[in-house]
Amino acid sequence: MGTVFSNQQVASIRFEGDGARTAFPFDFEVFDSGDLRITIDGDEIISGFHISLGTTGQIGGQIGGQTGGTVKFETPPAMGSTITIARVLRLRRLSSYDAMSVPRGDAIERDLDFITAAIGDVDRGLGGTVRLAAGDVDLASAELPDITPGRALVWNADGDGIANGPQAQEISAAQDHATRATDAANRAEAAETRCETARKSFGREDAGAMLDLDFRSGNLLAWEDERRMPVLDAPVNRIMDIRDTGSLVRLSNGARLTLPNAAIARNGVRYRVFNGDGTLVDVTAASGDVILPTNGAAQNAIYGLPLRGDMVDVICDGGRWIACPVREAGPLVKLLKTGSQSIPAGGAFLIEWDQVIEDSHSLYDIAHFGPMGVPPGFYHIDIGVRFPVTDETVMTTLSVERYDGINWSSHLQANDITAIGTGAAHTLRLSGMARIDAGAANGLRVRLAHTDSTTRDIGQSDLLSFFHLHRIGG
DSSP: OOOTTTTOOOSEEEEEOOSSOOEEEEEEEESSGGGEEEEETTEEOOSSEEEEEOOEEEETTEEEEEEEEEEEESSOOOTTOEEEEEEOOOOOOSOOOOSSSOOOHHHHHHHHHHHHHHHHHHHHHHHTSOOOOGGGTTTOOOOOOOOOTTEEEEEOTTSSSEEEEEEHHHHHHHHHHHHHHHHHHHHHHHHHHHHHHHHHTOOGGGOOOEEEEETTTTEEEEEOOSOOOOEEEESSOEEOOGGGTTOEEEEOTTOEEEOOOOOGGGTTOEEEEEESSSSOEEEEOOTTOOEEETTSOOOBSEEEEOSTTOEEEEEEOSSSEEEEEEEOOSOSEEEEOOSOEEEOTTOEEEOOOOOOSEETTSOEETTTTEEBSOOSEEEEEEEEEEEEEBSSOOEEEEEEEEEOSSOEEEEEEEEEEOOBOSSEEEEEEEEEEEEEOSOSSOEEEEEEEEOOSSOEEEOOOSSSOEEEEEEEEO
C-alpha cells in the first residue's frame, strides 16, 4: 500500500499578480482548507478569498487527503505582487479510537497520511534553518548564549560553541578606523609620489629652498627644484598614475589621456595637458567620473584639445575632475561659402553658409545658418561676403546677430558703400569681438541688408565669402 505523500517534493506554490487574475490553483494534498497559509508580498491574509479543494485521493482503495484545489480572491492581487500558497498542518488527531471498537482501515490510513505529511513539512522547515555541517555535528553546539542586546554572535575561541561578540558600535568604529587607515595610506602614497617627482625633476643649477605645507593632510615636504613639473610625452593612449602628479603631459598623434579615479585622497591632484602637434587629442575621465569645465560648458567624459597649443589644467576635487583651460586657440568654427545666393532687392537676408569646410567642435547648425551651442567666452569674428559691383552705388549693412535662448538681436554691425564698376566684386567685411554668456541655448548668425533696387547675388567663391570664429578667452 502506497502513501499519498510519497512523491511530493514541495508543499507550496508561488504566483505573480497581474492586476486581473483572481484564481490561483495548487496541486499538493491537504486535509482541509485550514491547512493552507496564504500570503501576499510576505504578509499573511485571512480574508478576502475563498478556497475550493480538489477531489479526495484514493490510495489502495482507501480514502486519503484531498488533491489540490483553487484559491480565488475577491479582488485581483495587484500587478507585480507575489502570492504564495503553502501547506502548514495544524497538529491534531483526525480519528478517535476506543477500546471496544475495531479501527477502520481507511481511518488508520488517513492518520498515517497526516503524520507523514506533517513530518515532511517539518523536514522541509529544517531545510531552511541554520544547521551544523554533517562533519561538525559531534564537534560543536549551536546552542545560543544568554541574550545581550546590541551584540553580534560569533564562534568562541575553541570553535565549539556560539558566544556573544562585539557591540554594533564597536563594529562601526572598526569600519571607521579601516576607512581612516585606507585614507592615510592613500595620503602616504601621494606624499611619496610627490617626493619622487621632486627628486626626479631636481636640477642642481635650479636648486632653491622651498617648503610645501599641506594643512589638510598634515604633510610637510621640502622641495629643492623651482620647476617641480616633469614633462611626460604621450604619443599614444596613456592612463595616468598617481605617481605622475604635477606632470606636464604632451599629447600627440591623436593620443588620449585617461585620468585615474577621483577620490578624496586625490583631492588636489593636478596635471597640465597640451596638444603638441595639432591633431585632435582628448582628455578622458575614469569610468564613472565626469569632467566639469570651468568655461561654463556641461559636464562630460571627454575634454577635447583639437588644435596645436591648446592647453588645459585638470584638477581633482575629490569627487570629479575640473578642467581649467589655460589656452584655447582658433579657429573654433571656419565656414566657407562656395555656392551662389540671391539677396532680394532692398531687403535684409540671412547668409546661408551652405558648406562646412571646418567645424572643429560640431557647432554648425544649418537650421539656424550659423554656429549654435558655443561655449561661453569671448570670440573674435571675421566675416567676408563677396558682393558684386555694378553701375550703382549701394549702401550695405553686415550684422552679426546673437541668440540668447529666446530671441535674436544685433550684436555686431558694419556699414559700407560699394564702388561703381563692371565685372568686379567688393568684399564686405565685419570683424570684432563677440561675447557669449553661459546658457543652455546660444548662437550666432549673419544678416546682410542692401539698398539696391534689384536683386544682388553672393557669387560662387571659396575665397571672398567666409566666416571665421576664434575663441580667445573664457
